[in-house]
Amino acid sequence: MAANNRRMSGKKGAQIGSGGQRRRGLEGKGPTPPAEMRKGHKKNRIATAKTKQAQRRPVPRGRGGKGTSELVVGRNPVVEALREGVPASTLYVQQFIDNDERVREALQLAAERGGINLMEAPRPELDRMTNGLNHQGLVLQVPPYEYAHPEDLAAAAYDDGEDPLIVALDGVTDPRNLGAVVRSVSAFGGHGVVVPERRAAGMTAGAWKTSAGTAARTPVARATNLTRALEAYKKAGIVVVGLAADGEHRVGDLEALSGPVVIVVGSEGKGLSRLVGETCDYLVRIPMPGGAESLNAGVAAGIVLYEASRQRG
Numbered sequence: 001m002a003a004n005n006r007r008m009s010g011k012k013g014a015q016i017g018s019g020g021q022r023r024r025g026l027e028g029k030g031p032t033p034p035a036e037m038r039k040g041h042k043k044n045r046i047a048t049a050k051t052k053q054a055q056r057r058p059v060p061r062g063r064g065g066k067g068t069s070e071l072v073v074g075r076n077p078v079v080e081a082l083r084e085g086v087p088a089s090t091l092y093v094q095q096f097i098d099n100d101e102r103v104r105e106a107l108q109l110a111a112e113r114g115g116i117n118l119m120e121a122p123r124p125e126l127d128r129m130t131n132g133l134n135h136q137g138l139v140l141q142v143p144p145y146e147y148a149h150p151e152d153l154a155a156a157a158y159d160d161g162e163d164p165l166i167v168a169l170d171g172v173t174d175p176r177n178l179g180a181v182v183r184s185v186s187a188f189g190g191h192g193v194v195v196p197e198r199r200a201a202g203m204t205a206g207a208w209k210t211s212a213g214t215a216a217r218t219p220v221a222r223a224t225n226l227t228r229a230l231e232a233y234k235k236a237g238i239v240v241v242g243l244a245a246d247g248e249h250r251v252g253d254l255e256a257l258s259g260p261v262v263i264v265v266g267s268e269g270k271g272l273s274r275l276v277g278e279t280c281d282y283l284v285r286i287p288m289p290g291g292a293e294s295l296n297a298g299v300a301a302g303i304v305l306y307e308a309s310r311q312r313g
Contacts, residue, residue, distance in 0.1 A: 064147030064222040065197075072140040072205050073133045075102040078111025078242075081140055082109035085216065086208040090117040093128055094137030106138055144204035147222040150229040153192035154238060154260070157217075163260040164238055165308055168194040170226060170276045171267035172297045175201045178220075180298025181265070186214035188305040189312075193218070198224045230279045233262050240264060242280035243273050243300055249284045251307050256282060258311035263304050265297045 041064065041238050072081045072088075082088065091110045097103060110116040126135050157164040165187055172178060178201040182193055201207065202222075208215050223229035230240050239256045242264040251257075264280060266272035271294075277283065286303055295303075 007312050020197060038068035043292075053223040064149045064152075066144040066146050067202050067204075069203055070142040071130060072142060072311040073130050073135045073138075075100075075106070075136045075138050078102075078138040078140045079106050079109070081142075081205050081209060082106060082113070084209045085213045086140075086205045087143055087145075088113075088116050088140050089143045090119055090141040092119050092121050092126060092129070092139040092141070093124050094135075095120050097137040106140075126199065140205075142205050142208075145220070147203070148192065148219040150194050150221045150223050151232065151236075153194070153219060153221055154233065154236060157168075157260075159189040162191070163258075163312070164194055164261075164262070165190040165312075166194060166233075166238075166262045166306070167301050167305070168223075168226060168230065168262055168264045169200065169266075169297060170196070170264055171200065171270055172265065172274050173199065173201050173267070174297075175204045175207035177201065177297040178203070178212045179207040179212075179215065180296075181301045182207070182211040182220065183214045184302040184305050185297065186218040188302075190218070192221055194221045194223055194226070194229060197222050197224050204291050227275045227279050230262065230264065230276065234279075234281065238262055239282070240280045241282045241284055241304075242266075242277055243286065243304065244272055244277065245282040245285060246293065247285035249282055251284045251304055252284050253281060254284050255305070255311070261308065263301065263308070265301050265304075268294050268296050 017207065024228075069089075072078050072086070078091070088110070088300075091106065093103070093107070107118070110118060121129075123137070126137070126139055129135075130139060153166050154164040157166075165185075165188075167181055167190060169181065172181075172195070178193070178195065185193055186193075195201065203215065203220050210217075234240055237258040240262045241254065241256060243251075243266065257263075263274060264272060266276070271277075272280070284304070286300060
């Protein structure tokens with residue numbers, strides 16, 4: 001009966017079975033969660049994209065496949081390749097060759113680098129290997145380049161706690177342009193270069209030479225389909241920015257370069273292909289007061305990479 005009287009009483013106060021609600025109400029919301037857990041914070045965005053990347057890459061690096069082996073032919077080209085650190089597996093030297101300064105330097109460079117096999121071969125064998133090219137008694141074999149996968153470039157950036165900065169090349173067929181882009185990516189803190197598998201420049205000896213050694217530390221990924229690779233980047237929260245002469249935005253005004261971004265550079269003559277251009281989130285232009293119609297891929301990529309680096313700094 002006493003219990004019933006308490007329930008019917010008009011007095012204010014704690015109700016039976018309140019379970020300490022007033023006490024919990026005074027405890028507040030607790031400490032501020034870390035930046036990685038706060039929606040909208042830059043670190044939260046990086047952590048989210050990193051998680052997505054981890055879920056999307058069940059296989060390790062190297063899924064981009066390998067290129068084909070290559071021969072560098074002739075005394076000057078061989079010496080230059082060895083000077084520039086082009087990877088090499090075997091140096092073939094013709095039997096009874098005239099031992100001039102270039103031959104001696106090639107032998108010395110190969111010995112100093114180590115890991116390069118020295119093989120003496122008769123001239124007919126070198127003629128056969130080079131399909132009759134004027135090899136001058138020196139042939140350098142360059143092993144196949146092991147390409148990364150496009151997803152690996154972004155994953156490596158997130159692993160280092162950084163926003164990805166990647167350059168993709170659309171229709172660039174000159175290996176020297178690829179080497180120049182690799183060099184610029186390395187200079188401005190980028191995380192790699194993506195090239196299509198077909199109708200595009202690959203990591204040949206010429207690309208290695210133009211990269212001035214930076215290809216040893218800047219990965220190049222190969223995409224079976226560039227448009228699909230760009231769409232995958234977008235799904236992972238990475239902005240895709242294409243360079244176009246008639247782009248809506250000036251490169252210096254685009255704040256998106258300060259975050260995770262893929263910069264797409266087309267060929268000097270044709271620019272971006274239609275599908276790739278339609279896939280881009282933004283199309284930007286590089287103002288050229290001097291009146292030049294276009295820039296080659298290496299120069300254009302360097303300008304945009306500098307602006308991205310400036311905004312991030």
